[in-house]
Amino acid sequence: MKQIRKLMVLVLVVCMVVLTGCGGKTSETTTNTPTKDDATQPTTATTDTTEQAEPAQKDIVVGYIAKNTVDAFHSTLNKAASEKLDELKANGTIKDWKLLDGLTDPVTQCNLLEDALNMGCNLIVLLPAESAGCSPILERCAEEGVPIIVVNSKTDNTDELATAFVGSDDVQAGEMMAEFVQKQIPGGGGYGHLQGIIGNSAQIQRGEGIHNVLDGDSKWALLDGAEQTAEWQAEKAVKFAEDWLAKYGDKLNAIICDNDDMSSAVQTAMNAAGRSDIVCIGVDGNVGPMTMVQNGELLATVYQDGASQVVKGIETGVAAAQGQAVEKSYMIPFVLITKDNVDQYLK
Amino acid sequence: MSRKSANAASESIRFGMSEIEFNLFMRRYGIGMVMVIMAVILAIVSPTFRTSGNVISILLQVSLNGILALGMVFVITGGGIDLSIGSLLALTSVIIGAMLNATGSIVLACVVSVAATTVFGLLNGILIAKFKMFPFVVTLATQLVIRGTAYIISGGYSQSLANAEFKEIGAGKLFGVIPYPVIILTVVAILAYVILHWTKFGRYVYAVGGNKNAAIASGVNVFWTTAGTYIISGFCCGIAGIIMTSRISAAQPNIGVGYETDAIAACVIGGTSFAGGVSTIPGTVMGIVIIGLIYNGMNLVGINSYWQTITKGLLIIGAVMLDMVMNKRK
């Protein structure tokens, strides 16, 4: 009995050591690769810390702070970023790069920035989790003199403090959705709006775009109580939509969603309820909705070219780090995806 | 399980101490050894880890979770659980936003927000201790109530806070070296130590968590002891919420989701028994640091976040097993 206890303690300690040890091995492989590629460059701890103090032009280390690594849209972005950064590392443009997972939490992202700076990153690419909450990250970078590229959505202080912003104008996306609805149902009618998480810049601006177009159109009216947040989530969106359908019946003609995870799920539900005439549209261009467009189950979706955004963001950042002049803002246009052009974008 | 006569086992000597002393040492500081081993390995593997800047940033990173865990440890020791802490963070955040907007007074904003979270802690305590409802269910429910309240106060919108002095709480450093959140964490830890280990209330918490009937039969007021643990947890949420709001300099109603997981994990890793009645503040602090090491260390050595989650889970299981083995629990 006593022996077993001792043994278990031992096993546990070994487990923990191995766990942390595993980390050790992976890190060796990642840190070793640049040493092979850049045999001329001394890559030890000392250079890491000196880099931070006086960044040499060639030794660019990119800290890529992702919003998260779990949702479909950001997975695509992260994949495009990884490919681009690997390519830059392979051709020697940058020395190394780190992917840091923000877990959709601004506080975590603030913490990760400190980690990135400690690791000697001298170029930050940030995909903010929150417009207000991530602002201190930009302030901190300004303080440290580290260039920061904000990608996809803006923080409140992006215009003042970011080296550059690469994204898309979400107001445009909102307008595109509203205009599509106008075009599909020329006679007008009642519509519902399913929002993303409140306070998120994409939510605010897409909503703004929708209202820009439809508030001035006397043929269209937002149904009473039919503007709700489904927090980007398909199943919540469907619940709202079904409630609206029950409440308004034929008066409900269109449902505009802040993303297309929601719009595709809602369209499926409406089709199942025998109301395929209801026009549902959203933004992003995720694989699921795009496939539905291809199959004719969904009329259209607004494609946000996230991959292009992040690639452009990295290119801009590297240029800035190399001392070249860059513009403050790059806009990657949204594309309306219908059956006609879906094959071109659905890979 | 057979009770052994305590003085019968003292013959076997290891590391120059008796079996009992060895067990006591392992039980108290076993987790500290895990912490030290992790730190040593990280220091060997990652050169960045060794820098003073990184050490300070780990402390800064753990300060938030640390304060939450120090509140949580009271609740768990008293035989309960508090799932409402994430929502309380959001509540603090939006109250600070509203108060700063309305009055511009930082002190008032902090006092009102901490008072609010403390009152919600009391509410949890009353529901649990007075009406004998299950802590899990009560705090699961109040968590929703509090989150909703935060949305109502904020109107659903997050708001940037421009107040530069308020920002100093989270971003400022004493002597330009030690971040204020780290100092606040230290003060909270010392206070928690004194309250749990040196006061009558602390003893009562151990008694109520360890054996409620025996506590009653020893004249302990179970209601106020239980309610007290939730009040402390609420208070800690207020303090942590101030730091969080200051660090992101924004008032946000949607923040703090899932923060209870890390706080509970820190307690459990630090040797807090979920059955109640067993915990130490130094152990909890070690648990807090270990969680910080997992996040920081894995980022430094470039392991993706999926593995961080798995490691944290395994470590909790390991810690609970260690606790059971060490305390010979069934």
Added chain:
Amino acid sequence: MEEQNKDYILECTGISKAFGGTQALKNVQLQIKKGEVHALLGENGAGKSTLMKIVIGLHKPDEGEMVFEGQRYAANGPADALRKGISMVHQELNPEPHLSIAESIFLNREHTMKGLPFLNKKETNRQAGIILKRFGIEKDPRTLMEELTLAEVQMIEIIRAVSCDARIIIMDEPTSSLDSEETQHLFHTIRELKEKGVSIIYISHRMEEIFEICDRVSVFRDGEYVNSCPLEGVTNEELIAMMVGRQVKSIFPKIECEIGETVLKVENLSGKGFQNISFEVHEGEILGISGLVGSGRSETMRVIFGLDPKTGGKIFLGGKEIAIKSPKDAISKGICMVNEDRQNFGLCLYRSIRENISLPNLPSRQKGILINQRREKKEAEEVAKVLTVKAASIESEAYSLSGGNQQKVVLSKWVMAKPKVLILDEPTRGVDVGAKSEIHTLMCQFAAQGMAIIMISSELPEIMGTSDRILIYHEGRINGEIFREDITTAKVTQEDILAKEFGQKEGGK
């Protein structure tokens, strides 16, 4: 020993069982005939329950063998015993409240659909309906257990046993929560079962019931088998004489001391399990309370200590009426109690000896808002030393101690509180002989210091050896008071006390 007799359905021979250092059963035997109702009789702790637990496989005997229906028998838990044909209906019934009658009867042997792992509710209900009818119970088999009265629940338990084809049914105090009509109904069922050839082992403290329903009786005392005989032709007095046998030895070193003023007085106190109790206890007096488990003795003390609410009556301390709402009130007024359930009400097992001792005494040992740790440690060490608690250190956790030392820790914390009245409920239960005598000595010392002590004990020699006065409880009332002179002059014997515990009226000797 008798020859293997074909009359006997169950034969246990040479059964011994020890728990830790305590010998619970010593070379015990029991023979049950087919179709008889067999009473087991003995004081609390005589070994009846332990023997029954061995029969249904809850404990494994250290020695001895059992023969059931001519074959060697050993059960691996109650489910196994039931399968083999022996079932026990426990004193405290704990049915699953959300199961229906039918589901309860067929628990663990549910009817399933042919070849499928799904329950066949219809069949279950149909079968249960047939069985209920056979026992004359007019209940829908779909009725939930929580809707039944205790008597009905007990009936279902018995039906379950019979429907499992049990040949022996053990009933532990089956009438303790039944009224007289329900009791008669139960007896009717027992007689029916008897006719069907089912044997019943009947454990009860109610002599009149035993004489009414049982055929034979086996008497146990102190873990030993005393005798078996047919109930016909034996008298109540003879049975009691068989149960008593332990000697009042000099292991109880009673220190005689001056008995002073009345400290605690109780008038017409009523609560759950007892009615209209009145007594008083004086400075320096040890008041013994004797009675069977469930007779209301512990319940009275729990009310005085504030653990349970009173339903009537008054409590006076030092001549003034006091209101006690919680143990906290009682402790602050100087009434302390060592509970019979040490693990549940006495100790925080995973905290240190020091913390356990000081727990009720913290309010008066503070320096500002902090505990005066140095004083706490010093006083705890002193009191632990006085009470000879044996442990590696005062910081050792309570669970690491032996039963006797745990009990001394519980005593220590109340001694530190310096109470006026100290209530001890079974203070020497589960304590080895050495520690037992130490605890008795300590009790006498406390009394000598002027404390009033109330001691509940199931051990007659203990209570007779240490008490200045003894109150005897029977079914929630005081059924006799005995003074020390009567014991020392042998005017009152163990038999007399036991007879009163079993309900004999005053002067009925």
